[in-house]
Amino acid sequence: MNRIRTSIVDIARAAGVSKSTVSLVLQGSPLVNDKTREKVNALINDLGYVYNRGAANLRQATSKIVGIVVNDLTNSFFAELAVGMDLVVQSAGYVQFLAHSGESIDRQRQVIASMRENGIAGLILSPARGTEANDIKPLTDSGVPVVVVVRNMPGAKVSTLLSDNCAGARAAVRHLVSLGHRRIAFMGGFLDTAVFAERVRGYREALIEASIPLDDNFIIHSAPSRAGGVAVVERMMVFPERPTAALCFNDAVAFGVCDGLRANGVEPGKGFGVIGFDDVIEAKTAVPALTTVSVDPQGMGQRAAQLLLKQINSGQIDQETIVTPVRLVVRQSCGAPVKQPEEIA
Amino acid sequence: MNRIRTSIVDIARAAGVSKSTVSLVLQGSPLVNDKTREKVNALINDLGYVYNRGAANLRQATSKIVGIVVNDLTNSFFAELAVGMDLVVQSAGYVQFLAHSGESIDRQRQVIASMRENGIAGLILSPARGTEANDIKPLTDSGVPVVVVVRNMPGAKVSTLLSDNCAGARAAVRHLVSLGHRRIAFMGGFLDTAVFAERVRGYREALIEASIPLDDNFIIHSAPSRAGGVAVVERMMVFPERPTAALCFNDAVAFGVCDGLRANGVEPGKGFGVIGFDDVIEAKTAVPALTTVSVDPQGMGQRAAQLLLKQINSGQIDQETIVTPVRLVVRQSCGAPVKQPEEIA
DNA sequence: TGACTAATTTGGAACGTTCCAATTAAGTGG
DNA sequence: CCACTTAATTGGAACGTTCCAAATTAGTCA
Structure with missing residues (x-):
């Protein structure tokens, strides 16, 4: 008008x-x-x-906008992470540029540059695979606080929020061992990520602890998606000596593994123990309900946003690294004999 | 520094x-x-x-920012929708404020107001349940182009992008009928949404067409989520005369229905035909692969963004309504005797 | 060289806000 | 009624850009 x-x-x-x-x-x-x-x-x-907030920003050289870049919004783990951030950013009176990098470093760099031109007060980054400290150096150098989540970025002047992947994997495998499993696989995930390395480390530690010999054939990587999980099972089926249980890289893979098992006539949770990682929303209602390592992505997103806002408001960018604990949630997919009462939906 | x-x-x-x-x-x-x-x-x-894009905007009173508000990012349908928008917005040299309303109208209003203060050139809205034309009136009145997707908003000066829900539902039910089903239910979804109404309309039309008497008990609503699907099955199990197949409100519900069936010892696709709606990524790899009405959320997001950018660039806001066609993708969950060759993963 | 056109360059005003120093208005106590 | 404190209000500069009209420089032709 x-x-x-x-x-x-x-x-x-x-x-x-x-x-x-x-x-x-x-x-x-x-x-x-x-x-x-x-x-x-x-x-x-x-x-x-x-x-007109733009005019105000111009004058006071400090905006109420934060940037959030997530590597894969279609993965519900990251979507929930984003929703958690959205929640606290919004209620603090900020708005967010929220972008999806699709694991492309170019895209990510481009989007961060664009956010910079638009004057963000801070950035939360769930980095694309292979991101290096240099990719965000211009930003950090100009004094904009950055919080990196989920994956870590050695050498960058940032704060970091990680989950205790190693301990989580260890707990999961210990649980499988306690159920009597001896041939336990690690399934899914990209080889070249730090998260993969940490989870595998926990897996190995638990096996060694139980004096179970390591077998590198039992570490079967794939895309960290449902389709990847299906593919892993196909490969496993031809093994002369099959594993009897698996810790999966994440819940998406775990669901795929369940699908794959069923397609091969094996019932997950009965003939084969499956444990996931992340505890996405569907884990609880799936059948069988997925035993998984709960990371609480939404809570993690909230904490990341709080950390960033703290640094924005205080004006000082320190480099804390927070490792948040995780906990094993035992449900049905691992073939556990008893349910934890709190987990009955 | x-x-x-x-x-x-x-x-x-x-x-x-x-x-x-x-x-x-x-x-x-x-x-x-x-x-x-x-x-x-x-x-x-x-x-x-x-x-400093802010300073430039101040001078030329036109920004390179668009707003996107999505009702539920944790639902993969909407997440993919958002990713599609992100793609074209980004490559057109724009940035987006992307926010999650969580189906809260207050939240939505608040977030839109905030975006307005920050000077968006246009808005794409996937409205929260119960949104009215008045909620965005200030925005449309001030001449900012708005594109509404997925759900429609009668009376608002906006362009709209919908999928042909009625035709999709009709095709799905026809298919079930052709497989020999006579007792067909409609499962899941909130009663008070237009999308629900349209899909149910298609369902009814197909039944009438096949001279199958309507039974309102066979329309069982619930939250449009996986958990909702599980709940629906529980309610269905006590029916004296159970349905033999169901069209579900969306894929999330369909997955929940499969879970619920299995929990009751019924194998989806064998003892009971299940059809979903949306065709989210997991539909193809799930076991059994989900027969569903494909909406192509990512493509829809792209089209919505293109439509908005067109209006921003041309400077004229017309009120087109585009209904995009959908197609039934036959996979295994409906108990179809043959697979379509293209659909073998 | 002079006149004219084309190619570059340039001050300053404007956009809508905040901030500072300064001004004016309103009370207050003696 | 004066001196003084407190409460309200106010111009104008500043932020970093774009845009316009005008100025300068270079090039061309007779």
Whole structure:
């Protein structure tokens, strides 16, 4: 309708005060008289004024925008992570540029550059595979706080939020051992990621602890997706001596493994123990309910956002690394004899 | 590091030209001499200059930012929708505010207001349940183009992108009928949404067409989630005369229904035919592979973004409504005797 | 060389806000 | 009624860009 937008001076004129006064009203200053405040507010409503945050940013050189870049939004782990961040960012009165890098480093770099031009106050990054400290150096060098989640980035001036992958994997494998399994595989995931390495490390440690000989054939990698899980089972089926249980790289792979087993006439949780990693929402309601290492992606997203906002507000960027604990949630897919009472849906 | 950011006048001074010239270089004007352009570009690099898009927006009153609000990012249908939008928005040189409303109208209103203050050039909205035309009226009134997707919003000055829910449901039920099913249920979904109504309409039409009497008990609603699907099956199990097949509100419900059936000793695709709606990524690899109505969320997201950008660039906001066709993808879960060759993973 | 056209370059105003120093208005105690 | 403190209000500069009209420089032709 009205192509020309109304500004602070328009309402100043209408109210018969100066633009400075209107500005004070806008930022809720106690300096201004209640009566004038009231008049100004009324006019703001009447004239349909909308605050121009861009102009404000220009003046005070500090925006209320944060950037969030996630490597794969279609993976529900990361989607929930993003939702957690959204929650706290939003309620702190910030808005977010939220972008999906699709594991492409070029895309990621491009998107971060664009966010920088638009003046973000901070960045949360769940980096694409193969991201290096250099990729965000310009940003960190210019004093913008950055929080890296899920995957770590050695050498970068950032804070980091990780989950205790090694301990989680160890706990999972220990549990399988306690159920009597001896031939335990590690299934799915990309070889070249730090997360993969850590989870495999936990897997190995638990096996050694139980004096079970390691067999590298039992570490079968694949894409960290449901399709990847199906593929892994196909490969496993031709083994002369098959494993009897598996810790999977993540829940998506675990679901795929269940699918694959069923396609081969094996019932997950009965003939074969399956444990996932992440505890995405569907894990609880799937059949069989998935035993998994709970990472609480949404909570992790919230913590990451809180950490970033803290640094933005305090103005000091420190480099803390927080490793959040994880816990094994025993459900049915591992063939456990008893359910934990809290986990009955 | 350097707390004071370098601006256009800094490089102008360094290059011995005026800020106007630098501005021209920045926007790739052909007016400027190649030699000066080169010098300026070199300095831009050296001094680590970053373009301040906020200042530019202030001057030209038109930004390169679009807003995207999605009702539920944790649902993979919507996540893929968002990824499709992200793709075209990004490559058109725009950035997006992408927010998750979590089906909360308050949240949605708040987030849209915030985006408005930040100066978006357009908005794509996948509305929260119960959104009304009034909720976005201030935005549309001020001449910002809005594209509504998935759910429609009667009375709003917006363009709309819908999928042909009715036809899809009709095709699905016809298929079940052709397989010999007579007692066919409609499972899941919230009663009060337009999408639900349309899909149920298609379901009814197909039954009438086949002279199968309607039975309202066979329309069993629930939350449109995996958990909702499980719950629906529980309720169905006590029916004196159970259905032999079901069209589900969406794929999430369909997966839940499969889980529920299995928990009750019924094998989906054998003892009971299941058809989903949406064709999310997992539908193909699940076991049994899910027969579903393919909506192509990512493509839909792309089209929505293209439509919005078209309106932004042309400066004219028309109110087109596009209904995109859908197609039934026959896989295993409906108990079809033959597979379509293209669908073998 | 002079006159004219084409190619470059350039001040300054403008965009909508915040901030500062300064001004004016309103009380208050003697 | 004065001096003084406190409460409210206010111009104008500043932020980093774009745009316009105008100025400068270079090139061309007679």
